[in-house]
Amino acid sequence: MTEKKQTTRNLVIVLLVLILGALCFLVVRTFLQKEDQPEEETLSSPKLAYAEGTTVVRDGNALQDAVEKMAQKIEEGNMVLEYETEAASSNGEDFVGYLANASENSYDMYFDIYADEKMTDEIFLSGLVPPGNAIEKIKLNRKLESGNHSAYLVFTTVEEDHETMHGQVAVKITLKVQ
Numbered sequence: 723m724t725e726k727k728q729t730t731r732n733l734v735i736v737l738l739v740l741i742l743g744a745l746c747f748l749v750v751r752t753f754l755q756k757e758d759q760p761e762e763e764t765l766s767s768p769k770l771a772y773a774e775g776t777t778v779v780r781d782g783n784a785l786q787d788a789v790e791k792m793a794q795k796i797e798e799g800n801m802v803l804e805y806e807t808e809a810a811s812s813n814g815e816d817f818v819g820y821l822a823n824a825s826e827n828s829y830d831m832y833f834d835i836y837a838d839e840k841m842t843d844e845i846f847l848s849g850l851v852p853p854g855n856a857i858e859k860i861k862l863n864r865k866l867e868s869g870n871h872s873a874y875l876v877f878t879t880v881e882e883d884h885e886t887m888h889g890q891v892a893v894k895i896t897l898k899v900q
Contacts, residue, residue, distance in 0.1 A: 801879055802826040804856070807895050814866040814899040821848070821875070822856035829879035829888050833857065836874040837866075841892070845873070850884065862897075871897040 802824035809819025823831040830853070835846035845862045875895045879888040 801829075801831070801877060801889055801891060803877060803891060803893065805875065805877075805893070805895070807893075808898055809860055809895065810898045810900070811866070812900050814868070815862050815864070817860040817862065817897060818858065819860050819895075820856060820858055821851075821860070823851040823853050825854035827853045827879065829853070829881065830884065831877055831879045834876040834878065835860070835862070835895070835897075836876070837871065839874065841874055841876065850880070866897060866899050868899045871899070873897050 804820075804822035804824040806820040809817040811817040821833045830850045832850050833846070833848040834841075834844055837843040837845045845864060845866075846860055847863075848857055848860075851857060873895050874892050876890060876892045878890045880886060881888050
């Protein structure tokens with residue numbers, strides 16, 4: 723072969739290799755771009771926005787610190803409240819509701835229900851309820867008439883001697899008599 727034919731042949735081979743390389747590059751690039759693009763969402767897919775008012779976690783122990791602070795507040799007398807805001811009755815005396823001593827609490831608790839804002843007219847007093855337990859049936863010490871009655875539910879925690887009050891919180895509830 724002559725030198726000119728050899729050079730032309732080498733040039734054709736180089737061009738073919740460059741063209742094949744460019745094609746391979748385009749195929750790989752197109753394939754990778756399709757992987758990076760998310761699949762089209764269906765019309766029924768909800769789009770969630772970022773929550774407003776968030777802050778950056780300052781350190782990795784922030785969650786543990788919050789749990790420890792909550793436990794300390796409970797130990798100091800604060801308590802976790804767990805109850806339904808309404809209780810229902812068909813006879814005005816026997817109510818179905820939910821009053822719980824949340825499992826997060828550290829002390830036994832009892833419940834008072836008062837018919838008046840000054841909390842002098844007691845209509846219910848429970849026995850002690852340990853943490854993690856609840857009362858679902860409430861029997862008042864007197865009968866209420868038909869209708870909705872605003873009442874005041876008092877959560878009281880006691881020390882281990884069961885005589886010393888540890889903490890107390892009052893909330894408003896509705897007693898419904900049909």
